[in-house]
Amino acid sequence: MDACKRGNVRWAIFSDLYGVWFPHVEHEWYEKDPDTLTKAEFETLRNNFDEQLSTFSEIRFYCHPGGLHLFHRRLLSETTLAEKVRMITHLSEIV
Numbered sequence: 001m002d003a004c005k006r007g008n009v010r011w012a013i014f015s016d017l018y019g020v021w022f023p024h025v026e027h028e029w030y031e032k033d034p035d036t037l038t039k040a041e042f043e044t045l046r047n048n049f050d051e052q053l054s055t056f057s058e059i060r061f062y063c064h065p066g067g068l069h070l071f072h073r074r075l076l077s078e079t080t081l082a083e084k085v086r087m088i089t090h091l092s093e094i095v
Contacts, residue, residue, distance in 0.1 A: 007095035012052070014061075016071065019048030034071035042074070050080050058084055065089040 001023075004011035013021045017032045037045070053059050059081060063072065076085055088094065
């Protein structure tokens with residue numbers, strides 16, 4: 001988030017509960033293990049991802065170099081925006 005702010009880059013978090021979460025939106029704190037998502041919850045989150053990010057020409061998805069959770073792998077392979085997603089693992093790739 002700090003690297004995006006320094007680079008004046010529009011950013012959001014992908015929440016396992018709320019979906020795409022832009023910084024101007026406030027939500028309650030939560031604990032949700034992505035391993036507990038139901039099929040319906042996954043579909044809702046995927047649809048949210050597609051709707052919220054459809055206007056962007058490129059989506060840079062930061063993941064820890066050590067790996068990406070299976071939920072996120074599935075999301076990124078099943079989104080209708082897959083061709084717009086660019087995986088990044090280093091903060092220097094943000095700007």
